[in-house]
Amino acid sequence: MPLHRDTELELELATKTTGADGVVVLELRDPAGTHLPAWTPGAHIDLVLTPELTRQYSLCGDPADTRVWRVAVLREAMGRGGSQFVHDKLSPGDRVTVRGPRNHFELEPSPRYVFIAGGIGITPILAMVASAENAGAEWTLVYGGRSRGSMAFADTLVExxxxxxxxxxxxxxxxxxxxxLLGTVRESTLIYCCGPTPLLDAVTEHCDTWPSGTLHVERFTAKDLDDPVRSGSFEVELTLSGKTITVTPEQSVLQAVTAAGVNVISSCEEGTCGTCETPVLGGTVDHRDSLLTPEEQAANDTMMICVSRATCPRLTLEI
Structure with missing residues (x-):
């Protein structure tokens, strides 16, 4: 059996509508009308489009509505095929395998927020601003895009x-x-940003003077990686499987685990989705993912085995 902690559901595509230029909005429901698992602002789900094609999309509906899950998908002509499949192949009534929800972009409680979204990066922010409003927090959303017609949910947000x-x-x-927007540090304020890499990098730079832990970002594409800390091979003990394997410099931990016959569900294989997140029981990790915060990486209790490696001769993982 796969070593996976997420719920896997077979859902029906209830509706498929146009959300903006190049954006479709999907609403998914259980065919039997069963309530769907709870989720919190910032969560995403995996759509298993084909056996070889799984993509992650942020939930952008109302967490209180457990009858449907809503995602918005931008057609990306230069993408890897997921968005084109959603736009061209999926129709209302189709069944879709869905995993999750999973959240590495949690909205933390705060009296004040600054939300920054670029393009389809508005999707995880939608539920966040609604949650901030319901909590009585002070907040501002700055939402950029190529044109007003390309900016999904823009009119609804302003209204x-x-x-x-x-x-x-x-x-x-x-x-x-x-x-x-960010030139003056404000006390007790959290910043949440999602969008294209240039925006995230610019926001990160402008938040250098803000307190640690203020900025929270979600990346759709992996950040550039330097050479790993450890250039040679290392061992990984798999406590649940009772195996100890060697990871060579040419392999990822995920590849080595899979080659040893241990089935771990994965998706992006570039450290952006969190599907392969694995508890660390021993050793120190060379974190190379684009998900965990510096504080989470420093805790050294979890890792994305598709990209992260060891800084030591041996890791112990709960697999």
Whole structure:
């Protein structure tokens, strides 16, 4: 059996609508009408589109509505095929295998928030701003995109929240003014950002002077990696499987585990989705993922075995 902790469901595509230029919104439900597992703002699910094609999409509906899960998918012409499959192949009534929900982008309690979204990065932010509003927190959302027509949910956000939402279509305004937005450190304020890599990198740079733990980002693509800390092979003890394996420099831990006959469910294999997250029981990890915060990496109690490695001769993992 796969060593996997997520729920796997066979859901029906209830509706498929246009959310913006190049964006479709899917609503998924249980064919028998059973309530779906609970989720929290920032969570995503895996859509298993074919045996070889699994993609992650942020839940962007209402966590209180357990009848449906909603995701929005941007067609990416230069992508790896997932968004094109969703746009061209999926139709209402189709059954889709779904895993999750899983959350590495949790909204932490705070009296104040700054939310920054770029393009389809608005999807995990939607439930966050609603949660902040319901909690009575102070918050601002700055939402950028190529054009107003390409910005999913923009009109709905403005209608519901008014001047708490600032839209920045690139064809109408200059880019998001990060120096003005982030130039002054504000106490008891958390920053949440999701969008393309250049935006995330710029926001990260502008938050250098903010307190540690203030900034939370979610990446759709993996960050650039340096050479691993340890260049040679290392051993990995698999406590649940009763095996000890060797990971060579040419292998990932995931590849070595799979080659040893241990079935671990994975997806992106680039450290962005969290599907292969594995508890660490011993040893120290060379964290190379794009998910865990510096504080979570320093805790050394979990790792993404698709990209992360060992800094020591031997790791002990709960697999």
């Amino acid at each position: 519901r929240f008014g001047d708490k939402v600032m839209l920045c279509p690139a064809d109408e305004h200059s880019r998001i003014d990060l120096p003005a």
